[in-house]
Amino acid sequence: MPERFEIHSEPAHLVREFFTNRTYSQIAVLTDTNTARSCYPELKSALPSHILIQIQPGETAKNLETCITIWQQLTDRQLDRHSLVLVVGGGVLGDMGGFCAATYKRGIDFVLMPTTLLAQVDASIGGKLGIDFNHFKNHIGVFQNPVTTLISPAFLKTLPERELRSGFAEIIKHCLISDAQMWDIIRTKSLSELDWNKLILHSVSFKSRVITEDPKEKGLRKILNFGHSIGHAVESYFLNSDHRLFHGEAIAIGMITESFIGLKKGLIQKAELGQISEYVFKIFGKVNLVAEDRDILDIIHQDKKNKGNAILMALTKGIGQAEWDVEVSEIEIIESLAYYRSL
Numbered sequence: 001m002p003e004r005f006e007i008h009s010e011p012a013h014l015v016r017e018f019f020t021n022r023t024y025s026q027i028a029v030l031t032d033t034n035t036a037r038s039c040y041p042e043l044k045s046a047l048p049s050h051i052l053i054q055i056q057p058g059e060t061a062k063n064l065e066t067c068i069t070i071w072q073q074l075t076d077r078q079l080d081r082h083s084l085v086l087v088v089g090g091g092v093l094g095d096m097g098g099f100c101a102a103t104y105k106r107g108i109d110f111v112l113m114p115t116t117l118l119a120q121v122d123a124s125i126g127g128k129l130g131i132d133f134n135h136f137k138n139h140i141g142v143f144q145n146p147v148t149t150l151i152s153p154a155f156l157k158t159l160p161e162r163e164l165r166s167g168f169a170e171i172i173k174h175c176l177i178s179d180a181q182m183w184d185i186i187r188t189k190s191l192s193e194l195d196w197n198k199l200i201l202h203s204v205s206f207k208s209r210v211i212t213e214d215p216k217e218k219g220l221r222k223i224l225n226f227g228h229s230i231g232h233a234v235e236s237y238f239l240n241s242d243h244r245l246f247h248g249e250a251i252a253i254g255m256i257t258e259s260f261i262g263l264k265k266g267l268i269q270k271a272e273l274g275q276i277s278e279y280v281f282k283i284f285g286k287v288n289l290v291a292e293d294r295d296i297l298d299i300i301h302q303d304k305k306n307k308g309n310a311i312l313m314a315l316t317k318g319i320g321q322a323e324w325d326v327e328v329s330e331i332e333i334i335e336s337l338a339y340y341r342s343l
Contacts, residue, residue, distance in 0.1 A: 004148040005125065005204055011039070011113070012046040014150040015086075018111065019048055025082040026050075028074060030097045032057035035089045038158040039115045043088065050086075051077050055093075059239060059247075062092045062132050064140070070100045084109045084147075090116035091123030091247065095138065099129040102144035112146045115155040117167025117196070118248060121174070121203035124149045126211045126224075135239050136302050137232045143216055151204065153197050165191060165283060166248030169227075172280065173255060174203045177223050180320030187279045222324035225305055225314040227254035230333065233299040237291045245287065252284040256343070257336035261328055262315040264335070272319050281343055289341055293334045300333065 008014050027050040031040050034057045053073050055066055074085075087097035087110060094112045101110035114124040130141020156164065168191065175183040182202060186194065207224065214221035231254025238245045259276045262268040305312050307325075311333070314324045 004146075005151060005208065006148060007151045007153075007201060007204070009152065009154055011042050011150075011152040011154055014113070014152055015043050015046040018148065018150060019046075024048075024084040024109070026077065026079045026084075028053055028077065028079060028083065028085045030055070030070065030085055030087045030089070030093065030100075032061075032089050032093055035093070035115050039088055039113075039155055042154075043113075047086075057089075057092070059092055059132065059244070062096050064131060064133070066096060067100050067131060070097070071104055074100070074104055079104070079108070081105045081108055084111065086111045086113060088113045088115060089119070090114065091119040094119050094124050095129055095141070096131050098144065098146060099131060099141055102129055102142050107144065109147050111148055111150060113150045113152075116159060117156055117164050117200075118170060119167075120151050120153070120155075120200050121167060122170035122207065124151070125204055125207045126221075127215065132239075135236055136299070137236050138304075139302075151200065153200060156196055161191070162246060166246035168194070168283065169248030169251040169255070169280075171199050171203050172283075173224075173227050173251065174206050176255065176276065176316050176319055177226050177314075177322035178206050178320060180318070183319055187275065191283060219324070222305065223314045223322035225324070226316060226322055227251045227258055229300055229303055229305060229311070229313045229328075230254040230257045230296070230336065232303065233296045234287075234289070234291065236299050237295055249284055249287065252280050253287060253289070253340060256280055257333075257340050258313060258315055260336040260339045261313070261332050262317075264332055265315065265326065267315050267317045267323065267326075268319070272316075275319070276316075277343060286343060289337065293337055296337065297330055297333060 029050050030053045032055050036054045085101040098110050101108050112124040114120045127143050127145040130138040133139035231251040234253050235250035256277050259273050263273045311328045312325045313328050315326050317323050
């Protein structure tokens with residue numbers, strides 16, 4: 001069954017429409033301190049009676065300790081299995097809030113209302129829920145779809161440019177693996193020239209189609225991991241440092257390095273690698289990749305996409321298509337990191 005989502009310019013309209021003809025015994029609205037301040041006030045008057053739960057923002061809070069806090073508040077308020085959790089936040093909160101709802105009393109309904117570009121085009125679609133564990137990204141989690149996902153581009157006005165840029169990385173990825181024509185459109189534009197309404201609908205529609213065909217990531221859905229093997233490893237490495245990368249910044253590194261591996265494997269042409277590197281570099285700039293190659297490799301060996309001792313990646317096949325479960329060697333990864341550092 002296709003994943004449900006609604007897109008509207010007014011967040012309060014989305015909430016009001018969702019609760020028409022729906023009744024829950026209790027409703028919990030989960031926010032972080034940022035979305036409680038910037039986004040929740042736009043929804044409050046449209047919501048039925050509810051409780052508000054606030055947690056700290058950011059990837060560093062995406063752990064079991066925060067889940068315990070959420071579960072405890074749900075328990076203290078005596079939410080039963082006929083209750084609903086409305087998660088108002090970015091990808092971190094959506095992953096963790098959905099995970100808490102999906103495991104509380106063996107699972108209660110939840111709705112995602114993503115407030116960042118990254119969450120609107122990627123994290124909130126697909127039913128992947130989870131938390132980080134021992135600095136490994138999304139190491140503990142489940143698959144469970146929300147009742148629906150409510151998307152309002154109006155929330156983007158609350159975002160700093162760095163946050164907006166981070167979300168754009170996933171839009172770039174979707175174009176590279178599925179739509180060469182859209183790639184040719186976006187790569188001529190700066191961040192300020194992009195039509196977010198059009199791009200959000202494009203990404204959500206594409207990802208929803210893929211997930212409908214492959215909900216548990218047994219085949220086609222794996223193409224969505226392009227840029228994420230090396231990207232997640234880099235992001236995880238920087239979680240332990242004083243210089244944390246945003247998710248999209250790490251995925252930008254992943255797309256460049258994994259495109260280089262694609263060139264080495266004959267999947268893309270040198271000119272295509274040049275296009276990808278030039279545009280991604282123009283949008284995101286260069287990160288000082290101080291990590292030792294061995295540190296990155298050790299994290300990649302923990303990647304959920306691997307099988308046995310084989311490192312498996314999704315790589316672009318030309319621009320606009322992708323292959324999955326491509327086996328990649330440590331040497332190829334090391335060479336790709338050297339290529340990124342050389343840019």
